[in-house]
Structures are given as C-alpha cells and as structure tokens.
Amino acid sequence: MVELPQVLVLRPVLLLKMFEKQFQSKFSFLKAWESPMPTTLFLKTHAQSVKAILCTAGTPITSDVLSHLPAVQLVVTENTGVDHIDLQECWRLKISVTNAATVFCEDVADMGVGMLLAVLRRICSDDRFLRGGLWPNSGDIPLGSKLGGKRVGIVGLGSIGSKVGKRLEAFGCNISYTSRKKKSETPYLFYPTVHELASNCNVLILCCSLTDQTRHMINKEVMAALGKEGIIINIGRGPIIDEKELVKCLLEGQIAGAGLDVFENEPYVPKELFGLENVVLSPHRAAFTEEAILNAFQLAVANLEAFFSGKPLLSPVINE
Amino acid sequence: MVELPQVLVLRPVLLLKMFEKQFQSKFSFLKAWESPMPTTLFLKTHAQSVKAILCTAGTPITSDVLSHLPAVQLVVTENTGVDHIDLQECWRLKISVTNAATVFCEDVADMGVGMLLAVLRRICSDDRFLRGGLWPNSGDIPLGSKLGGKRVGIVGLGSIGSKVGKRLEAFGCNISYTSRKKKSETPYLFYPTVHELASNCNVLILCCSLTDQTRHMINKEVMAALGKEGIIINIGRGPIIDEKELVKCLLEGQIAGAGLDVFENEPYVPKELFGLENVVLSPHRAAFTEEAILNAFQLAVANLEAFFSGKPLLSPVINE
The missing domain is CATH 3.40.50.720 (NAD(P)-binding Rossmann-like Domain)
Structure with a gap:
C-alpha cells in the first residue's frame, strides 16, 4: 500500500x-x-x-x-x-x-450587496416584525431607503471590491473607491484616503485585506466623516474597524447602520448590537456557499x- | 379665501x-x-x-x-x-x-433581489443565530447557496421584471421569463407557460400584476415543477400564489425556500411560516422607500x- x-x-x-x-x-x-x-x-x-x-x-x-x-x-x-x-x-x-x-470573491461580493440591501430595506428587522406577529396591530414601521442613487465607497478595489462595484452599478449606485493606488482600468472615482472617501459617500463597503495599514482604518474620524446617514458594510476583516467606536457610533446615531460579516474577536459579537434594528449581523459566512x-x-x-x-x-x- | x-x-x-x-x-x-x-x-x-x-x-x-x-x-x-x-x-x-x-419599480426590483440574496445566503436566519448569542457555542450552521449561475425565471417581464433581470445579470444568473406574450427586445429565454418556466429554473420571481389569469397561477403543480431545490420570491401580489399549497410545500420540503413581500390575506401571514429558517417575510414594503x-x-x-x-x-x- x-x-x-x-x-x-x-x-x-x-x-x-x-x-x-x-x-x-x-x-x-x-x-x-x-x-x-x-x-x-x-x-x-x-x-x-x-x-x-x-x-x-x-x-x-x-x-x-x-x-x-x-x-x-x-x-x-x-x-x-x-x-x-x-x-x-x-x-x-x-x-x-x-x-x-x-x-470566494463572487460570493463575498454578493454578501456585501445582500447585507447592504438588508440594512437599507430593513429586510431582517421587518422579518422579525412579522414573525413577532406584530403586523396586524401596527402599521407603523419605518420606511427603508432606496439603494439606487446612493454614493457607495468601496474600500479596496481588488477582486472582491470590483465585483461589488459591478453589482451595484446595476442598481444605479454612484461608485467611488480608495485603494493603495489609483487603478487605471476602472471608471470609478478615486479618493486617496478613506477619510475623503467617507466624506463623499453614503455607504462604505470594506473589501480590503487586514494589514498593519488597514487595522482600525475605520476609526472615529472616518465614521464622523461618513455621517449620520452613513452605512458601513464589512466583508473584509473585523479589525479593519475600531469595533468599540463602531458600537458607540451606532448606539449614539452617529452613523445610520451597519452590515457586519466579520468582528474583532470572533466568534464574540458585541452584545450591544443585538438590540439594534439598523444592524445586520453575519457569522463570517460571506465566503461560504x-x-x-x-x-x-x-x-x-x-x-x-x-x-x-x-x-x-x-x-x-x-x-x- | x-x-x-x-x-x-x-x-x-x-x-x-x-x-x-x-x-x-x-x-x-x-x-x-x-x-x-x-x-x-x-x-x-x-x-x-x-x-x-x-x-x-x-x-x-x-x-x-x-x-x-x-x-x-x-x-x-x-x-x-x-x-x-x-x-x-x-x-x-x-x-x-x-x-x-x-x-416604485426600482425599489420593488431591489427588494426582489434583496430577498433572494437573504434566502439563498441565509442572511436573516444567520442574523437571528448571532442575536441569539449562539455563535460561540455552535459552529454548525448550514451553508448558503451561490446566486451566480442560478437559473432564474421571471414571471411577468414588465417594468419591474425587466429591472430584476438587469440586476441579476450583474450577479451572473441565467435569466428566462414568461409573460402574456414573448418580448422581442429582451435576450432572455421565453417560456410560454409558468409551468415550463418552473421546470427549467431554480428560482421563480413573481413580478406580474394580479388578474383573473394570474390568481393562484403558482399552484401545487408549478411548485412541483420547480422542485425541492427551488425558491420562490413574491414581489407581486399575495393571491398569485395558492398560499395554502405554498405553506404545505415549504413545511414538507417540496420547495427549498421563499421570500414573500405579499400575502393572500394581509396583514395576516400564515403562522406556520414563522418558525421556518428558509423563509424571509416582509410586510408588503417592497415599494416603500x-x-x-x-x-x-x-x-x-x-x-x-x-x-x-x-x-x-x-x-x-x-x-x-
């Protein structure tokens, strides 16, 4: 043998x-x-x-x-x-x-778009609302927000980020990006820093890898630049965001919502997020179909x- | 005055x-x-x-x-x-x-894609899993299924259906449709009946209006033709589906899942659906951003x- x-x-x-x-x-x-x-x-x-x-x-x-x-x-x-x-x-x-x-790139990109739609259109919170049997007694649920026309900033325009962009173009989004360097092959607007990108976008989608340069790249200042109507989708790695600051910004309404597939200390998710209706949580499954x-x-x-x-x-x- | x-x-x-x-x-x-x-x-x-x-x-x-x-x-x-x-x-x-x-067409189309991603990629059920605090104790959650490559059948290729098609093309889906008549301006494959469409698809997205002809168009036979791996998304009107049969098919695993924005007797949703992980429920909000x-x-x-x-x-x- x-x-x-x-x-x-x-x-x-x-x-x-x-x-x-x-x-x-x-x-x-x-x-x-x-x-x-x-x-x-x-x-x-x-x-x-x-x-x-x-x-x-x-x-x-x-x-x-x-x-x-x-x-x-x-x-x-x-x-x-x-x-x-x-x-x-x-x-x-x-x-x-x-x-x-x-x-895994296509599936991760799909998940980024899926979580963005879920946050904007309240898909998970409305599903909870119905499963709770609340519909017949309460017509008053907040409206969602339209994906088309949103200014979406892609952080890291690699094989995942470019696929996110391709998908969001079909929804009528205005796409820009930041990356280690400007790419000649894309029509999307380039911003040299994530801070400038955040200042000019309604949505940030994190598609970059985790390195010393990207660790806690999404900090308090970037979230403030994104603003109260802003949404963050993380399909990269948890530590790209300063998670403590993210939780604080979400609780205080400093940003409007988040879709998170990854976290700083997986499998531990900050418990403060469990009660928020403007957040969609996923157990690091973006890649796994x-x-x-x-x-x-x-x-x-x-x-x-x-x-x-x-x-x-x-x-x-x-x-x- | x-x-x-x-x-x-x-x-x-x-x-x-x-x-x-x-x-x-x-x-x-x-x-x-x-x-x-x-x-x-x-x-x-x-x-x-x-x-x-x-x-x-x-x-x-x-x-x-x-x-x-x-x-x-x-x-x-x-x-x-x-x-x-x-x-x-x-x-x-x-x-x-x-x-x-x-x-409302773009928003309804967005919601169709959002619910399809939510069903395929288990976005709402995984969100429930995390909010229940289950992640640290159980790594065993079922895998989702990839959107790209799916054969998607659009029922009613009007202003909503065609926008659903445009979006799903960007995800790499193979799109076909049925409609009152074959349309010359689309590259999608036409099937003259919803039964033939279902037999050739993994997913049906209902985008048609409710008429005497479309009432209970999605019946037991159509669901059997769609099959055990099949998914139904309804962004049209509730009575297009025979809801009792749909509930039965979902409970018995005759189809794989559903995303439902509309129901036969709104605001009443069949309670049997509340416990199903392969279903995403929405309170007739596809249009409302x-x-x-x-x-x-x-x-x-x-x-x-x-x-x-x-x-x-x-x-x-x-x-x-």
Missing part, C-alpha cells in the same frame, strides 16, 4: 470536515487538536518530518509554530485572507503559501498534489 | 398620512373613516359632488362604491397595482384612473392638479 503524503492540521478546518473522506483518500492528516498532548509537544513528537500544513483563518501560523516544524515547505490556507499567517517568516524560511485565490466551498476544496487538493509531485502551485501567495 | 378642490378618501392612505400638511394646502379631503357614519351613509351625505378619490391597495373601489358617487371622474391610487379598483366599471362610467406608474414615497406623493399631487385644471393626467391607467 502506498503511503499517503502527510499534512499537518493544527485546528479544525472546514474543508477537512466537509470533505473528510475525499481528503483522506489522498493525504494522511496529523490532527494536533485530537491529540491529548499540548500542541508544542505534539509538534516536537509527530511533526518533525511534515512538509505541508493545512490551515484556516483564526489558526495563527506564527514564527513560533514554524520554529517547531523544520521540514515545512508549504502552508495551504482554505481562505482568501492570509492575515493569520506570518508571511515575512514564511518568505524568510522559503516556505510557500497558497490561499483560496478568487474562489456550497458551491464555493467545493471549489475551495478542489483548489486545496490541487495545490497539495502539485506540491507533493513537484509541480507549480496553483494559487501561490506572492511576496510583494 | 379660495375653496380647495375636494378629494374623497375612504380609508387611510399612506401618502396622505406622510404628507398631510403639504396635501392639505392643495386639496380639501373628505375622510370617510373619520366619520361616525357608516360609509354608505357618509357617501350619500357628503360625497355627492366630489369629483376625485384618493385610494390605496386594500381599499376596494367597487361598482357599489362608485354607484354612490355620481360626480366622480377620477380615481387616484398611490400604488402601481390597480387590482383593488373595478377598472371595467370605471371605463363604463368614463372615470379616469391614475396609478404610481413606474415610481422614503425616496419612492416622495416621488409617489409628487405624482399624485400632479395628477390631481392636472385633473382639476383640465390638463392631461400624468400617469393614467390605460384601458387595454
């Missing part, structure tokens, strides 16, 4: 859970969380020869973890975002990293197979 | 409530529901000379009502749908009818002013 290539998994990974049988026909998984040993001891004992890691957002691949894994040459993450991986350390150690590339998860599984397998057979990786993260 | 033209109102009208001051500076309203008299007596006593009626969906303007109003020459409804008005009787009596024309309501008010005023000054009406309903 052929021995399967070993892959280390530190914490549960959605793809492995969903496609366990198919995965285990191709690779032998070393599951750290199933061992009674502390992780460090587990790594020292079992993982000295392992060459590949499969991981997910929320599983930190730090320099400390990597220091216990001298043979590792590849980190495969099931997500698009790679902020849980110490990329500098990977580059230093000549470890390759692959992500889910654009597999049945269709996209299947594509992500196929891509992860293809990357691991390419690596173990010495072929080029399909979706390497580039050291920019 | 100039005497203002009289306008009869049988039951509360949203526009009059929202823009009472502006409306009352231009017209004198006879409000039947504020009188202690029964409506018939009120009409006989006060409304013999009134020439115009302002009404809303759910206020039946029947031949009986009109028989008590010999001087009426105009019925203005604040809605786009005119199924509450006996049009044949109006034509016979040479009474003009105006509606909200296309004022602040922006559209303002436009509808301006149009209603313009129609009444045109009528009282002998000018052409702005949005007459045509006797086809």
Whole structure:
C-alpha cells in the first residue's frame, strides 16, 4: 500500500470536515487538536518530518509554530485572507503559501450587496416584525431607503471590491473607491484616503485585506466623516474597524447602520448590537456557499498534489 | 379665501398620512373613516359632488362604491397595482384612473433581489443565530447557496421584471421569463407557460400584476415543477400564489425556500411560516422607500392638479 503524503492540521478546518473522506483518500492528516498532548509537544513528537500544513483563518501560523516544524515547505490556507499567517517568516524560511485565490470573491461580493440591501430595506428587522406577529396591530414601521442613487465607497478595489462595484452599478449606485493606488482600468472615482472617501459617500463597503495599514482604518474620524446617514458594510476583516467606536457610533446615531460579516474577536459579537434594528449581523459566512466551498476544496487538493509531485502551485501567495 | 378642490378618501392612505400638511394646502379631503357614519351613509351625505378619490391597495373601489358617487371622474391610487379598483366599471362610467406608474419599480426590483440574496445566503436566519448569542457555542450552521449561475425565471417581464433581470445579470444568473406574450427586445429565454418556466429554473420571481389569469397561477403543480431545490420570491401580489399549497410545500420540503413581500390575506401571514429558517417575510414594503414615497406623493399631487385644471393626467391607467 502506498503511503499517503502527510499534512499537518493544527485546528479544525472546514474543508477537512466537509470533505473528510475525499481528503483522506489522498493525504494522511496529523490532527494536533485530537491529540491529548499540548500542541508544542505534539509538534516536537509527530511533526518533525511534515512538509505541508493545512490551515484556516483564526489558526495563527506564527514564527513560533514554524520554529517547531523544520521540514515545512508549504502552508495551504482554505481562505482568501492570509492575515493569520506570518508571511515575512514564511518568505524568510522559503516556505510557500497558497490561499483560496478568487474562489470566494463572487460570493463575498454578493454578501456585501445582500447585507447592504438588508440594512437599507430593513429586510431582517421587518422579518422579525412579522414573525413577532406584530403586523396586524401596527402599521407603523419605518420606511427603508432606496439603494439606487446612493454614493457607495468601496474600500479596496481588488477582486472582491470590483465585483461589488459591478453589482451595484446595476442598481444605479454612484461608485467611488480608495485603494493603495489609483487603478487605471476602472471608471470609478478615486479618493486617496478613506477619510475623503467617507466624506463623499453614503455607504462604505470594506473589501480590503487586514494589514498593519488597514487595522482600525475605520476609526472615529472616518465614521464622523461618513455621517449620520452613513452605512458601513464589512466583508473584509473585523479589525479593519475600531469595533468599540463602531458600537458607540451606532448606539449614539452617529452613523445610520451597519452590515457586519466579520468582528474583532470572533466568534464574540458585541452584545450591544443585538438590540439594534439598523444592524445586520453575519457569522463570517460571506465566503461560504456550497458551491464555493467545493471549489475551495478542489483548489486545496490541487495545490497539495502539485506540491507533493513537484509541480507549480496553483494559487501561490506572492511576496510583494 | 379660495375653496380647495375636494378629494374623497375612504380609508387611510399612506401618502396622505406622510404628507398631510403639504396635501392639505392643495386639496380639501373628505375622510370617510373619520366619520361616525357608516360609509354608505357618509357617501350619500357628503360625497355627492366630489369629483376625485384618493385610494390605496386594500381599499376596494367597487361598482357599489362608485354607484354612490355620481360626480366622480377620477380615481387616484398611490400604488402601481390597480387590482383593488373595478377598472371595467370605471371605463363604463368614463372615470379616469391614475396609478404610481413606474415610481416604485426600482425599489420593488431591489427588494426582489434583496430577498433572494437573504434566502439563498441565509442572511436573516444567520442574523437571528448571532442575536441569539449562539455563535460561540455552535459552529454548525448550514451553508448558503451561490446566486451566480442560478437559473432564474421571471414571471411577468414588465417594468419591474425587466429591472430584476438587469440586476441579476450583474450577479451572473441565467435569466428566462414568461409573460402574456414573448418580448422581442429582451435576450432572455421565453417560456410560454409558468409551468415550463418552473421546470427549467431554480428560482421563480413573481413580478406580474394580479388578474383573473394570474390568481393562484403558482399552484401545487408549478411548485412541483420547480422542485425541492427551488425558491420562490413574491414581489407581486399575495393571491398569485395558492398560499395554502405554498405553506404545505415549504413545511414538507417540496420547495427549498421563499421570500414573500405579499400575502393572500394581509396583514395576516400564515403562522406556520414563522418558525421556518428558509423563509424571509416582509410586510408588503417592497415599494416603500422614503425616496419612492416622495416621488409617489409628487405624482399624485400632479395628477390631481392636472385633473382639476383640465390638463392631461400624468400617469393614467390605460384601458387595454
């Protein structure tokens, strides 16, 4: 019997859970969380020869973890975002990293538009109103607000942000953006800073990745610039927003509403948000449809197979 | 002081409530529901000379009502749908009818897409999940389904249906439709019956008006043709669907989900739906945003002013 290539998994990974049988026909998984040993001891004992890691957002691949894994040459993450991986350390150690590339982009963009519609048109709060049996007794529910004509600012015009823009054009929105640099291939108006973008928009949609530059980029000042009629949609990463300030702005009516798929301390969501009707909350699911998860599984397998057979990786993260 | 033209109102009208001051500076309203008299007596006593009626969906303007109003020459409804008005009787009596024309079309189309995203991507049920504080204790929530690639069937490709199509194209949906007749100006595939459309689609979006032909058009057989993975969005009128069969199909899993802005006996919603996670419920609000309501008010005023000054009406309903 052929021995399967070993892959280390530190914490549960959605793809492995969903496609366990198919995965285990191709690779032998070393599951750290199933061992009674502390992780460090587990790594020292079992993982000295392992060459590949499969991981997910929320599983930190730090320099400390990597220091216990001298043979590792590849980190495969099931997500698009790679902020849980110490990329500098990977580059230093000549470890390759692959992500889910654009597999999830359409679904994340769809979710951004879906949450924006849900906030503007009160879809979730009206659904609660009906389920509470309140309709026959109270005709007085606030009106929603029209999506068409809204000035929407996209923060990060990458593969997700540009898809958000394409969708919102069909609704008649006026789209502008900020990004690390101005893009020549888009007709959307560019603002060099998120503060200027917020000052000129009714809606901000956060589509950027989490980096040292974007952490707490949406702060008190940006929210004040967006204003009392403003709405924030976050389909990026939680820490892009200063969450404490966001909660305060929402409670005090300094902004009009928010649609949040991501949070600073997942799975913990600030409880103050649970009572607000102008907020739509989602458990970091923007990327996760049945269709996209299947594509992500196929891509992860293809990357691991390419690596173990010495072929080029399909979706390497580039050291920019 | 100039005497203002009289306008009869049988039951509360949203526009009059929202823009009472502006409306009352231009017209004198006879409000039947504020009188202690029964409506018939009120009409006989006060409304013999009134020439115009302002009404809303759910206020039946029947031949009986009109028989008590010999001087009426105009019925203005604040809605786009005119199924509450006996049009044949109006034509016979040479009474003009105006509606909200296309004022609400974009918002209704937006709501159709918003509810479809909410059903497919579990936006409202995931919001409930988070507000219930369940996220930290349970990672196991079902995955949503991708909008892109879905075969969407539009029932009624009029001013709302075509706007739904335009929006869903941007999400990568495959769009087909049924309508009274095939339209030459659209690239979408035409099916002559709703049954054939349902057999070839994952999603049906009901955008048609309520007529004798469309009442209970979505019956058991159509839902069976749509199938267990199928989703129905109703932004038309409640009675287009056989609601009892719909509830049964949803409870038994004969279809996968529904987004319903309208119901057969509003404001009553079948209680069996309140416990379903694959359903999004909305209190007939698809049309009602602040922006559209303002436009509808301006149009209603313009129609009444045109009528009282002998000018052409702005949005007459045509006797086809």
